[in-house]
Amino acid sequence: MNWKRMVQILAGVAALVMAASLPVAAQMAPERPGIPGNPSQTGYASAMAKEAQGWLADLIRINTSNPPGNEQIAAMYIAGILAKEGIKAEILDLMPGRSAVVARLRSAAMADPSKALLLVAHLDTVPVDKSRWSVDPFGAVVKDGYLYGRGAIDDKGMLAANLAVFISLKRSMAHLNRDVIFLATADEETGGDASIRMLIAKHWEKIAAGYAINEGGNVFLKNGKVQYTGVQASEKVAFNVIARGTSGHASQPTKDNPVVHLAAAVAKIGNYSAPVHLTAIVKRYFEGLAPLEDDEIGKWIRSMDSADRGEHAQRVWRTT
Ligand SMILES: [Zn+2]
Numbered sequence: 001m002n003w004k005r006m007v008q009i010l011a012g013v014a015a016l017v018m019a020a021s022l023p024v025a026a027q028m029a030p031e032r033p034g035i036p037g038n039p040s041q042t043g044y045a046s047a048m049a050k051e052a053q054g055w056l057a058d059l060i061r062i063n064t065s066n067p068p069g070n071e072q073i074a075a076m077y078i079a080g081i082l083a084k085e086g087i088k089a090e091i092l093d094l095m096p097g098r099s100a101v102v103a104r105l106r107s108a109a110m111a112d113p114s115k116a117l118l119l120v121a122h123l124d125t126v127p128v129d130k131s132r133w134s135v136d137p138f139g140a141v142v143k144d145g146y147l148y149g150r151g152a153i154d155d156k157g158m159l160a161a162n163l164a165v166f167i168s169l170k171r172s173m174a175h176l177n178r179d180v181i182f183l184a185t186a187d188e189e190t191g192g193d194a195s196i197r198m199l200i201a202k203h204w205e206k207i208a209a210g211y212a213i214n215e216g217g218n219v220f221l222k223n224g225k226v227q228y229t230g231v232q233a234s235e236k237v238a239f240n241v242i243a244r245g246t247s248g249h250a251s252q253p254t255k256d257n258p259v260v261h262l263a264a265a266v267a268k269i270g271n272y273s274a275p276v277h278l279t280a281i282v283k284r285y286f287e288g289l290a291p292l293e294d295d296e297i298g299k300w301i302r303s304m305d306s307a308d309r310g311e312h313a314q315r316v317w318r319t320t
Contacts, residue, residue, distance in 0.1 A: 048164050053147070055081060056160035057140035059123075060149030066124035068097070069194060071186035074123045075101040078163065078184055085167050092203055094186060098194035101184045102206050105169055107176035116179040118209035119166060120196075121159035122188035125151035155215050159184055162213075183207055220292075227292045233281050241265050276314045278305050 062074045072093070078101050079089040089103040100123075104111070128137045128150045135141040137150040149156075166182040187194035199207055216232035243258035243265065278286070283305070290301040297320060303313040 044168075048168060052160045052164040055163055056147065056152070056156055057149075059156045059159060060140040060147075060151055061138055063138050063150075064124045065127045065150065066187060066189045067127070069124045069187055070097050071123040071194070072097050072099040075099040075184060075186070078159075079103075081163065082167075082182075085170055087167075087170055089182075090206070092199065092206070094194035094198050094202075098186045100186050100194075100199055101182075102203070103166070103182045104206075105166065105176060105180045107179050111179050113205075113208035114210045115177075116181055116209040116211075118181045118183060118207060118212040119162040120183045120185060120207075120212055120214045121162050122155045122185045122215075123159065124186055124189050125154065125156070126189050155188070158215050178210070181207060181209055222292075228288065241269075276304070276310070 058077060059074060062077060064071050064074050072091070075091050076099075079091055082089040082103050087103050087105070089101050092100045092102060094100060107115075130137060135143065135148045137148075139149065141148045162182060162184075166180065169176070169180060183199075185196050185199065188196070191197070216235075217230040219229050220227045241262065243261040245256035245258035245261060246254040248254045248257040248259075286301050286304055290298040292298075293301060297316075300309075300313040300316040303309040304317065306313070
């Protein structure tokens with residue numbers, strides 16, 4: 001199977017799982033964004049989408065709010081699904097109750113890490129304040145054609161999609177020209193002692209790959225058709241703001257208290273509006289995006305770096 005085809009399958013299955021596989025309500029309301037009915041999704045793809053939707057619902061029902069995570073139960077659930085397909089998965093225990101799970105489809109007797117493709121997603125979710133939810137966040141409730149649940153988007157949808165791609169490759173006995181590795185990680189949300197840092201430190205040989213597909217990009221659908229597959233080219237970088245001074249006490253406020261300086265710095269950052277700077281990649285992105293948007297938005301996207309209308313275009317884009 002060639003590379004392009006594999007990416008197409010991934011995009012297609014991801015799109016199906018995340019947006020097009022909740023059938024009845026979707027077909028009755030094709031104008032709804034997100035979950036349109038798509039008559040072209042027939043046969044194997046729609047059957048697989050249904051299966052993946054079941055895995056997604058099960059994964060949502062397993063509470064992996066981090067902290068504490070408790071990802072081991074979800075890791076074992078996935079290992080169980082893979083075992084039924086004849087794929088041997090390995091549970092990698094990182095901390096008590098916290099595990100990742102990894103599996104590999106081989107293309108040759110000897111793995112070539114520089115060629116391997118890694119499909120990675122995380123098992124944990126951010127915590128939840130149940131009082132602010134209209135449905136049970138761990139109930140995997142389907143309402144109005146949407147599946148609701150903590151982690152449905154971040155990142156259990158991708159997890160189920162990756163699983164669907166991986167299992168599809170196995171079932172179809174695809175002739176792989178590279179190893180494909182499935183990895184579900186723990187502790188992504190807080191990046192602590194059960195996170196991918198530990199996997200890299202302890203189990204590098206099991207996950208080393210030439211290419212990795214991770215969360216960050218997205219597949220954009222319109223009326224059930226994939227418009228584009230977003231690829232993230234870079235990652236935001238964090239900077240620390242450090243203030244130094246004399247620590248205070250309620251009875252003795254100090255003039256050089258670092259907290260006061262820090263507050264002033266944070267306020268300054270809050271008021272700062274970064275100038276728009278279109279790099280070559282961003283420019284290319286907008287060029288590709290403009291024809292896919294409606295005429296009005298497309299027009300402003302094309303004007304983004306024009307001398308006279310650029311500033312207004314940037315404001316329009318920021319509020320779109
Ligand atoms: Zn995430």
